[in-house]
Amino acid sequence: MSSPQKLTSSQIAAQLRQMQEQLLAAQEEERMEAERAKRVAEEKAGREAEEQRKRQEKEIAEKKQRIKEAKRVKAAKKKLEEDERKRQEELAEARRGKARKVVPSKRVMEDISDPSDPPYQEESMENDSERDEEPKAPKKKKRKVDHAQPIASTSSARSPCARCVEREVDCRPQDQSNTDQVQPHRQRQLAAVGLLRKSSWGKWKESRTPWWSSAAVGPGQGKHWKRLEIERELEELREEEEEYEREVRRQEEEEEEEAEEEEENARQSAPI
Structure with missing residues (x-):
């Protein structure tokens, strides 16, 4: 049986260098893997942040659009109410104009009147006061209802x-x-x-x-x-x-x- 071969110092040194190189290669591979994982995580976080930013911008834009639409609807409603109020005022004015006799103003009467005529001032003021008074609607007579019944118990x-x-x-x-x-x-x-x-x-x-x-x-x-x-x-x-x-x-x-x-x-x- 042959005795085990003895390694020389040069062979031992070569094996040590080889093992050191393998260790360095493994460490480098681990470092590169860690950097790659870190880069992937950063990219994922960046994508999520970008998506969240876009989502927030979309929500803000939708909220602004809703506020704008609400303001537009409110303005349109206010305009309709104003138009209806003006229409009612015009109808009321037209009804008052039909109900009263049109009296010329004092200045016009002074221009066309004879100086010897009696003054028109008092009559004009009375007519103006009558014109300013709105016709009152007739009061409805309330029907008296007596629903009291004798108490039996x-x-x-x-x-x-x-x-x-x-x-x-x-x-x-x-x-x-x-x-x-x-x-x-x-x-x-x-x-x-x-x-x-x-x-x-x-x-x-x-x-x-x-x-x-x-x-x-x-x-x-x-x-x-x-x-x-x-x-x-x-x-x-x-x-x-x-x-x-x-x-x-x-x-x-x-x-x-x-x-x-x-x-x-x-x-x-x-x-x-």
Whole structure:
């Protein structure tokens, strides 16, 4: 078996140079690859920036075009409104011209009048004042509609009448005790059940007639029974409101007591 061949120093040096050259070539190739990748990235970023710039310019141009179009439409609309206003003024002037007698001006009358004639000044001024006055349109007489109906039950006394429901109008006052807020037909309805009456000077006011003034008190026996039912319902509502207020006050007091207890506990637990 032959012994391994020994390398001379020159051969070893040649191998080292070859390996160094290969290493330098690999490093150069890596550097060129990195530069190429950097160049590609820069080109891509440049293209994206250019596309974004063009897109922004397009959006700005479209926005300017929309603003310009809106201004044009607004100007055209304003011109149409101005033309319509002038046309209406001309029509009104023409109607006024047909409605009045044309009177020559004072200067023209002085030129053609005889000095011995009486002065025309007062008549001219009167005619001028009459000419300046526009003819007034005749007032339309409002048709009086009375849609108040007698109230058959207490439930309808607390609700608007049928006509107002159809018109989607609530004729009930916000404050039942304020008779000034009650509409006229509603006043007549409340008067029908004895809740309102007319004073000697014609003003509606709450009726103070006692319910026991009626000879008979019972269901369906006169308006005072309905008044009694309404008063009982109002009293129940007042009691419910008072109960609610008491409950609210009680909860507030409990919350205050809890807050005071927590504050006292925090003060005691705090280190001295």
